[in-house]
Amino acid sequence: MxxxxxxxxxxxxxxxxxxxxxxxxxxxxxxxxxxxxxxxxxxxxxxxxxxxxxxxxxxxxxxxxxxxxxxxxxxxxxxxxxxxxxxxxxxxxxxxxxxxxxxxxxxxxxxxxxxxxxxxxxxxxxxxxxxxxxxxxxxxxxxxxxxxxxxxxxxxxxxxxxxxxxxxxxxxxxxxxxxxxxxxxxxxxxxxxxxxxxxxxxxxxxxxxxxxxxxxxxxxxxxxxxxxxxxxxxxxxxxxxxxxxxxxxxSGRQKEGITFISCPTCGRIESNLVALMAQVEQRLAHIKIPLDVSVMGCVVNALGEAKHADIAIAFGKKSGLIIKKGQVIHKLPEDQLLETFVAEVQALANQHQNEEKYAKI
Known part of the structure; x- marks a missing residue:
């Protein structure tokens, strides 16, 4: 560019x-x-x-x-x-x-x-x-x-x-x-x-x-x-x-907010990925710190795609993974996944924001 x-x-x-x-x-x-x-x-x-x-x-x-x-x-x-x-x-x-x-x-x-x-x-x-x-x-x-x-x-x-x-x-x-x-x-x-x-x-x-x-x-x-x-x-x-x-x-002209990576719907999905993706977007809409966030519907895509994201969630059958910088940090039942993920993304955004502030001092 x-x-x-x-x-x-x-x-x-x-x-x-x-x-x-x-x-x-x-x-x-x-x-x-x-x-x-x-x-x-x-x-x-x-x-x-x-x-x-x-x-x-x-x-x-x-x-x-x-x-x-x-x-x-x-x-x-x-x-x-x-x-x-x-x-x-x-x-x-x-x-x-x-x-x-x-x-x-x-x-x-x-x-x-x-x-x-x-x-x-x-x-x-x-x-x-x-x-x-x-x-x-x-x-x-x-x-x-x-x-x-x-x-x-x-x-x-x-x-x-x-x-x-x-x-x-x-x-x-x-x-x-x-x-x-x-x-x-x-x-x-x-x-x-x-x-x-x-x-x-x-x-x-x-x-x-x-x-x-x-x-x-x-x-x-x-x-x-x-x-x-x-x-x-x-x-x-x-x-x-x-x-x-x-x-x-x-277009690469502004680095602000979350860039979402999500897999297309397919026969491997074992959760309501469309509804869950909408919830993730809504819950994280306020974050302005640049982050790559991956939302996956199965472990197959998650293990490959998520390692390139800052943080990822992979929904599976009644459970799922949260992956940070390519490493699995949580394996949780489905009813705990979303809340934990939102908290982890917010914590990561706060961390990046603090690092930016210290870099400017």
Missing amino acids: IARVPTKQIFVGTVPVGGGAPISTQSMAYSQTCDIEATKGQIDRLKLAGADFVRVAVRHKKDANALKELKKVASLPLIADIHFHHHLALIAAESVDGIRINPGNIGSKDKIEAVAKACSARNLPIRIGVNGGSLEKQFEIKYGASAEGMVQSALYNIKLLEDAGFNNIKISLKASDVERTIQAYEQLRPLIAYPFHLGVTEAGSLFHASIKSAMALGHLLRQGIGDTMRVSITGELEEEIRVAKAILRY
Whole structure:
């Protein structure tokens, strides 16, 4: 895997984006932003799930005016999502930590310049959010629904901001299909130094969005492309962060949390491995220390696969094994296995965490 592509660093609140900073994850609240209590609740859920910042929809003046109070109680940096009405961005810029505009619908050059001026006054970044489904007419007519059209839209709008003296910029080039998304990011990356926000837009339900995002974002991340990301899912907010963190982990770009190794179901299994695996995942979801954890349904796989894991459990017929660093440390009846295993994993995570702390002293 190649090194990250060097980019300019910007800040969303206190969160660095680009310039070698850790790749951040984000989501978007689905409440009416003017409902401060509901929106705060969703932001708190995202913070607990591990998001770094959050985007909120600003559909009308009531939403824009609510941002001042929302900012006071928000547990994450806020990005205002603006479509069609640039004057809402001018109000939002007084309170939030960043602005996202869609160049396909935000309006004329003078409106973009006005937004840039408002953001400059508070040193706020602007995300140019190019969307494959809503390109400006001139690019849609000339290039059709293509990656090239998205890239040309991004370059045009970058120049508008730069001509206005503004360069606190990040870029996204989102399409609803994997190939066009990859092509757009790959084509634009050598041409500019601004950080990239990665995503596949309108990706679908959890199943479809996870696969699309893993293919597109994982491919880009493995090339060193990407500074922040969102996995767009028609579903619960926490799932977006959970899938994003998994993509970062399995692409090798972030070492946080548990990497699970589990055997496929087969005729040798002598326990309800599917249900037991779900329990293990749920009970260990809070652990952030990087660990390889193996969950096996029989001793045959366990003795081979588990020796490469930090810790493993092998369920058998009414009993099973717990294996740590390749050595069997417990052979227990089935009703004692899960609780003992969870305790052993937690102890190992605590041990690694303490070792990290001492290493930094």
